[in-house]
Amino acid sequence: MKLSDAKKDYYRKLSKKEGFRSRSAYKLIQLDKSYHILKSGNTVVDVGCAPGGWLQVAREAVGQSGMVIGIDIETVTQLAGVTIVQGDIQNTHTINLLIEALKGKANTLLSDVSPRVSGLWSIDHAKQISLSKSSLDTAKQILIRGGNAVLKIFEGEFLKEFKKDAESYFADVHLTKPMASRQRSSELYMVCLGFKSAR
Numbered sequence: 535m536k537l538s539d540a541k542k543d544y545y546r547k548l549s550k551k552e553g554f555r556s557r558s559a560y561k562l563i564q565l566d567k568s569y570h571i572l573k574s575g576n577t578v579v580d581v582g583c584a585p586g587g588w589l590q591v592a593r594e595a596v597g598q599s600g601m602v603i604g605i606d607i608e609t610v611t612q613l614a615g616v617t618i619v620q621g622d623i624q625n626t627h628t629i630n631l632l633i634e635a636l637k638g639k640a641n642t643l644l645s646d647v648s649p650r651v652s653g654l655w656s657i658d659h660a661k662q663i664s665l666s667k668s669s670l671d672t673a674k675q676i677l678i679r680g681g682n683a684v685l686k687i688f689e690g691e692f693l694k695e696f697k698k699d700a701e702s703y704f705a706d707v708h709l710t711k712p713m714a715s716r717q718r719s720s721e722l723y724m725v726c727l728g729f730k731s732a733r
């Protein structure tokens with residue numbers, strides 16, 4: 535077994551043992567350990583949340599006084615203390631439903647959104663960046679000043695331009711790859727800290 539497959543298998547087994555809905559949960563745990571994104575009492579929006587591993591991590595981190603809202607185009611099995619908005623992040627109706635559910639601003643937007651991959655890299659990259667751009671646009675509408683965002687991105691030709699765009703809205707933008715993310719995959723996370731304000 536290759537090392538990357540062994541790692542995938544390790545986190546899959548661990549997620550089953552620890553009751554997480556996905557192995558992705560460990561990516562958020564590791565990102566939070568490094569960047570301290572999730573805090574007690576926070577309001578967190580999670581875009582592309584199904585099946586719900588990140589929702590579980592966020593729910594635990596924000597505690598009873600916090601709020602977690604998940605968005606996905608697919609159906610998400612209910613999770614105690616989490617509001618689910620089912621819809622497409624690229625559709626204005628979904629954003630309106632989110633704003634209604636929020637009743638105010640959010641501290642953090644998480645986005646692990648990814649399209650169904652076709653295997654044709656340039657197409658998958660373009661589709662994924664387009665989804666992440668919609669998450670960034672949503673962040674601009676809902677974040678408090680000083681708020682944070684974590685955006686999944688597939689590496690490729692549009693990455694540089696997308697990072698530059700994010701840098702004009704956040705004080706610090708870091709590109710990182712958590713341990714739980716397969717080294718072989720071209721998935722990265724853009725951690726955006728200190729939302730300045732929408733231009």
Ligand SMILES: C[S@@+](CC[C@H](N)C(=O)[O-])C[C@H]1O[C@@H](n2cnc3c(N)ncnc32)[C@H](O)[C@@H]1O
Nearest residue numbers: 556558582584585586587588607622623646648
């Ligand atoms: C990698 S999964 C997210 C895993 C999740 N973070 C977890 O911990 O369980 C990516 C998700 O993005 C969702 N997605 C894809 N396109 C979307 C869109 N246009 N709007 C909302 N969600 C979308 C998919 O349905 C899928 O559930």
